[in-house]
Amino acid sequence: MKICFFGSSLVSSYWNGAATYYRGMLKEIAALGHDVTFFEPDAFERQAHRDIDDPDWAKVVVYAATPEGWRSSLEEAARSTDMLVKASGVGVFDRELENAVADIPSNAMRIYWDVDAPATLESVTDNPDHHLRHVIRSYDMVLTYGGGDAVVSAYRGIGARDCVPIYNALDPATHFPAPPNPHFTCDLSLLANRLPDREQRVERFFLDVARQLPDKTFVLGGSGWDSKDTPSNLHKVGHVGTGDHNAFFGSGLATLNVNRDSMARYGFSPPTRVFEAIGAGACLITDQWDGIDHFLEPDREVLVAASGAEVAEHLAALRPERAQAIAARARARILSHHTYRQRARQFNDLFAASSSRIEAAE
CATH class of the missing domain: 3.40.50.2000 (Glycogen Phosphorylase B;)
Incomplete structure (x- = not known):
């Protein structure tokens, strides 16, 4: 055809x-x-x-x-x-x-x-x-x-x-575990362009968390954030080309997904970043939305947060061994059911x- x-x-x-x-x-x-x-x-x-x-x-x-x-x-x-x-x-x-x-x-x-x-x-x-x-x-x-x-x-x-x-x-030929890049090393990363219907949620689920946890490090990738006031423990890296996505997601302890307002309201709307990050071997923390369990099992394959405070709780308690186990289970699930x-x-x-x-x- x-x-x-x-x-x-x-x-x-x-x-x-x-x-x-x-x-x-x-x-x-x-x-x-x-x-x-x-x-x-x-x-x-x-x-x-x-x-x-x-x-x-x-x-x-x-x-x-x-x-x-x-x-x-x-x-x-x-x-x-x-x-x-x-x-x-x-x-x-x-x-x-x-x-x-x-x-x-x-x-x-x-x-x-x-x-x-x-x-x-x-x-x-x-x-x-x-x-x-x-x-x-x-x-x-x-x-x-x-x-x-x-x-x-x-x-x-x-x-x-x-x-x-x-x-x-997931396209496993494109998104797969890669060696970490020191430029992206952190405790929690987020890759998201600055958009009007996402910015407030990024404030609550990411920027406020960075302010609450000054001993943790954060990396923000994506276009449009240059003029945004952010805490000193957060590093802005600008646009991240697809060739660098695997290293971006794999260089932190965990990475965050923040759905835009409308996607969160409708539910059942995992963005491409969810699958890219998991394909790259990342431990994923996501904001809460209906339907997440259709794709990943909460607490075993993904950490779900209903607020910035819950993101902070997940991150404060997360150890490398648990992060690696969550990431491995998630990747196995996605490779089996969601390519x-x-x-x-x-x-x-x-x-x-x-x-x-x-x-x-x-």
Whole structure:
């Protein structure tokens, strides 16, 4: 099956939290025999901050971030593809692309792939005139990388024909234990870009903890934190490219996951960082949200904290031997049940009947 995918970026993780998900999913989808072309805009200096070359498992088309750029790319895709995918959060001309994918003449299946369903649905809820209320019924299916039953119900409620979560996962060929890097050595690390709907939770679950535990060391990675006032026992390292993620996660006693507000409210939304960190052999502490036990067993495979005070309690009591045992159990669980190869098979099963019809017609 030929798949044309419009997303933020496949080749750059710069201000692009979906990069790991795109790479993991599409590599394994291609490995199942599908022909993948990824269309991405030349925007947000991502091409200047590439962290991978064009992969051999997908064709990458970079189009100008202009109306003419996206239109010509979409017209090219619609003529040649069996499945036309519009991902959320491309960053430029999202509304125009979502409307156009729904309307453009084509025999292709149309898939809306939401890589931040909680945020999208909150935006729809807050705006009765939101364009997705009108166009989502023109898509054959909505796929999401998280959200569980709440997201499925919400999408069906605005007219989606169907909605299926295909969760974040681990690519063990990309995220694996690596030698520690002294630049990232600490008691607790956090990798997260500074975003408005995450910053208050980072304050409570990470920065306040650093202030409460002056004898512990903390490392904060991610873009946008330069101007943030932080305690002296916290080291800010800025943007961390994907090539350094394994060392980042593996250099501390533990690493922290802090979901954004909307993801925490909807639950069942583990971000890519959870799987990256565990793949790299990290002991994970996460903020509390519904559905964590669908992926990891609390206290055995992950430490769960409902507040910054509980993060501080976990960290104060954590010894290297226990951290290593938690990390090993978590990695074994994720490798057994939550890899992108397994997610790609889920995708394949969803569209097996359509693929068979396409192959019969060729």
